[in-house]
Amino acid sequence: MANPLQLEVNGKRYMVKYPGDTPLLYVLRDELGLTGTKYGCGEGQCGACTVLLGGAPRRSCQIPVSAAADRPVTTIEGLEQNGKLHPVQQAFLEAGAFQCAYCTTGMIMSSVGLLKTNPNPSPADIVQGLQGNMCRCGTHPRIMEAVLNAAKASRESGR
Amino acid sequence: MIERADKFVPEPERFEFSENPIHRFELARRDFFHLLGAGIAIFTSATHTFAGQETAPQSKGFHPEELPTDISAWLHISEDGIVTGFTGKAEIGQNIRTSLAQTIADELRVPFESVRMVTADTTLTPFDAGTFGSRSTPSMTPEFRRVAVAARELLVAEAAKKWNVAPTGLVAADGKVTDPVSHNSASYGELAQGKTLAQVLPADDPTTPATQWTVAGKEIPKVGARAFVTGAHQYTPDMRLPGMLHGKVLRPPSFGATIVVYDDSAAKAKPGVTLVRDGDFVGAAAPTVHEAQKALDAVKVKWKEVPQISNGEIFTYLKQNGAAGSDKHPIKEGSLQEGYAGAAHRLDATYTVEYIAHAPLEPRAALAQWKDGKLTVWTGTQRPFANRDELAATFHVPESSVRVIVPDMGSAYGGKHTSDAALEAARLARAAGRPVKVVWTREEEFTWAYFRPAGVIEVKSAIDSDGKLTAWEFDNYHSGKSGIETPYVVANQRVEYHAVPLVLRSGSYRGLAATANHFARETHMDALARAVEIDPLAFRVKNLSDARMRAVLEAAAKSFDWPRKKTTDGQGFGLAAGNEKGSYVATCVEIAVDAKGEVKVVRVVEAFECGAIVNPDGLRNQVVGAIIQGLGAALFEAIQFENGRIQNPHFASYRVPRFRDIPEIEAILLDRKDIVPAGAGETPIMAIAPAIGNAIFDATGKRLNILPLVPKGVET
Numbered sequence: 061m062a063n064p065l066q067l068e069v070n071g072k073r074y075m076v077k078y079p080g081d082t083p084l085l086y087v088l089r090d091e092l093g094l095t096g097t098k099y100g101c102g103e104g105q106c107g108a109c110t111v112l113l114g115g116a117p118r119r120s121c122q123i124p125v126s127a128a129a130d131r132p133v134t135t136i137e138g139l140e141q142n143g144k145l146h147p148v149q150q151a152f153l154e155a156g157a158f159q160c161a162y163c164t165t166g167m168i169m170s171s172v173g174l175l176k177t178n179p180n181p182s183p184a185d186i187v188q189g190l191q192g193n194m195c196r197c198g199t200h201p202r203i204m205e206a207v208l209n210a211a212k213a214s215r216e217s218g219r
Numbered sequence: 220m221i222e223r224a225d226k227f228v229p230e231p232e233r234f235e236f237s238e239n240p241i242h243r244f245e246l247a248r249r250d251f252f253h254l255l256g257a258g259i260a261i262f263t264s265a266t267h268t269f270a271g272q273e274t275a276p277q278s279k280g281f282h283p284e285e286l287p288t289d290i291s292a293w294l295h296i297s298e299d300g301i302v303t304g305f306t307g308k309a310e311i312g313q314n315i316r317t318s319l320a321q322t323i324a325d326e327l328r329v330p331f332e333s334v335r336m337v338t339a340d341t342t343l344t345p346f347d348a349g350t351f352g353s354r355s356t357p358s359m360t361p362e363f364r365r366v367a368v369a370a371r372e373l374l375v376a377e378a379a380k381k382w383n384v385a386p387t388g389l390v391a392a393d394g395k396v397t398d399p400v401s402h403n404s405a406s407y408g409e410l411a412q413g414k415t416l417a418q419v420l421p422a423d424d425p426t427t428p429a430t431q432w433t434v435a436g437k438e439i440p441k442v443g444a445r446a447f448v449t450g451a452h453q454y455t456p457d458m459r460l461p462g463m464l465h466g467k468v469l470r471p472p473s474f475g476a477t478i479v480v481y482d483d484s485a486a487k488a489k490p491g492v493t494l495v496r497d498g499d500f501v502g503a504a505a506p507t508v509h510e511a512q513k514a515l516d517a518v519k520v521k522w523k524e525v526p527q528i529s530n531g532e533i534f535t536y537l538k539q540n541g542a543a544g545s546d547k548h549p550i551k552e553g554s555l556q557e558g559y560a561g562a563a564h565r566l567d568a569t570y571t572v573e574y575i576a577h578a579p580l581e582p583r584a585a586l587a588q589w590k591d592g593k594l595t596v597w598t599g600t601q602r603p604f605a606n607r608d609e610l611a612a613t614f615h616v617p618e619s620s621v622r623v624i625v626p627d628m629g630s631a632y633g634g635k636h637t638s639d640a641a642l643e644a645a646r647l648a649r650a651a652g653r654p655v656k657v658v659w660t661r662e663e664e665f666t667w668a669y670f671r672p673a674g675v676i677e678v679k680s681a682i683d684s685d686g687k688l689t690a691w692e693f694d695n696y697h698s699g700k701s702g703i704e705t706p707y708v709v710a711n712q713r714v715e716y717h718a719v720p721l722v723l724r725s726g727s728y729r730g731l732a733a734t735a736n737h738f739a740r741e742t743h744m745d746a747l748a749r750a751v752e753i754d755p756l757a758f759r760v761k762n763l764s765d766a767r768m769r770a771v772l773e774a775a776a777k778s779f780d781w782p783r784k785k786t787t788d789g790q791g792f793g794l795a796a797g798n799e800k801g802s803y804v805a806t807c808v809e810i811a812v813d814a815k816g817e818v819k820v821v822r823v824v825e826a827f828e829c830g831a832i833v834n835p836d837g838l839r840n841q842v843v844g845a846i847i848q849g850l851g852a853a854l855f856e857a858i859q860f861e862n863g864r865i866q867n868p869h870f871a872s873y874r875v876p877r878f879r880d881i882p883e884i885e886a887i888l889l890d891r892k893d894i895v896p897a898g899a900g901e902t903p904i905m906a907i908a909p910a911i912g913n914a915i916f917d918a919t920g921k922r923l924n925i926l927p928l929v930p931k932g933v934e935t
Contacts, residue, residue, distance in 0.1 A: 086507070086508060094450075095456075095457035096449065098454075100661070105661075139449075140449055156444070158444070159312040160580070160629045161447035187878040195580075196580045196875065198844035198846065200878055200881045204881075
């Protein structure tokens, strides 16, 4: 078994014993039980496994767990604060921006990452920012709407 | 009209994986109340016609004998007034957990929040053939209305007994029964107190017409939506059980390959690994996915492969191998000879469609647990009862020893009818003596699932000098029969399906063959209109007698402002329409072709009508989603295969629509309150591909008779 690695996920520290080249996704899901981060392709193509690594959206299926040891990881489970949804989660909820919803958590994480660097995105910026996230049910227009609404709400609430 | 296929004959609807249902009602009354607590339970039996409203035309290609004729829905009212509806249908993103609860709340006269749904669990829910064919709404909506009416009447009778008055005059509303005379009032929960009252009702009392719906017909948000935005919802791949192992399966290098040399001594030496070889099945279960994969990597195996047909030769193969007379019910009307004799213009063309993949984002997955000889499997399938039967047959246990539960699923689109992952997980779990979860990789999903079949369609046609169809011949090789019948009026016609032995594993897809048949027909109609210089909309209307089809065409055209004049280079407009499974669609499209031949879909206006709308919000999601999914199949989706291998089993090489591909979309929903609701999962996908193809012709003068239309742009 590999040497223990220290991870910081959603503000909590964990010691995990996994080979360093194991994708972060599997450690999050199978070891830490954080299954809100989804497996969609394992190839960095669909965005379902998106987490924030040091605040930036990354495909956790493409990140070796050893590379995540030095930066804080935020998963979908870390967005809600004291029972209050993150503005992006709230906006997705209000827009009904999902059908089967399997892509939803990855969409939300990519959107949160986008709004961190661009709090006032144009529709074209959102298209660019979410191009790597697939929604196979075809809910894209509502997702666009949700992200625009979330940006507005975030600016207003200063979060 | 197409006649019904004979029982047990898998053709022509092979791709619906249809089979005869097994009727049963296993759950004893005692068990039922043991599970649910005391209260009132209502069961319906036998399928009934739905009185008081126009019945949607018998959906083509779906055979009534496939539907269960025994218990099909039930409902329980607990002592605390919670209403639970039970259906064997699965929630796959089509939103039935919400829309069926709306229907129950509406008819039972209870607040929406007091209704919950138990779905797709072979122990708890009634038998169901499967969640496919746009059947959830048309079959379950009337059933739950009937069951709710019966429940309401039973509650009124209980109240009458309690107050010693006649039931007539008592009012059931807002979750309680009230006597307007004495002002007595009792909630449904109070009336259910201490009762274990079960009733099977053949009731045929009139249900509430759509014009008087109060909960149904409203935009109620998706039930449980919060769990989807927090990640709390557990799809099958997210589940785990104490002591659970992860399973992996060794896949052959090509389809149909068999093992000739096998040595697993190194793999078996690995600690904590259970290795199974059973014929050509080789799988491993281990504490982590990584360890299971390592074990498989250590298996030494040589395969014997068999030569197979490849992409390049598929259409020739399909055309040459269509079995004569395989369509038991071809359409033959009038005299083609006469139709051609009086023709002013003739047009023949051949259309082809490639194999495509469903690519649901949640891959096939299953978690299996054996306990005391009984098997429980959680799996994302559209056919839980068929999965159960396959599991029982495979492991030689009675069906009563197998329970299949379907957690709300990460979509399917017709791609999850089979029980592959369930069988694999159950096999490994039995060997390991511990629960095992199998989650397919994306590559496995693209390779070992099944495809929407490829097809060749030949159309021969003639019109008179007035632009009316006089002859129509339509031959579909392999892709299927759904949507094969033309909605246009033509006195002389022959429409026939030709079965071909499977090349790649093939099955259902959203709309089945209706995507292929509509593509061929609506492209051909456009070509005919252009050939005689009649506006494509006017040409269609001229050849139609179906008022519902005309209504969607006119609604889409009006909002699109058809016919439009081109204002820029490369601009093109196209339209297409169709009907299937009791619903109607018309789609207008604007595209732009750039100097490099790249096609951009700019705007889509689609009108859709499926009878009375149960939930406009959910319906709009389905319609817009179908348009977007249809864009992929129209423009660029195609499975490449070579000698038994899939060449593009990744999202990097199998392109699906992404944000950049999404046009401006307007969905017009026509609400026909006088018509029983039909399903909406499939028909809205049918017209987008021909509409885009017709727009490409409008823009470039190039007629494309292939799907996908422009995987590499329009070649000039």
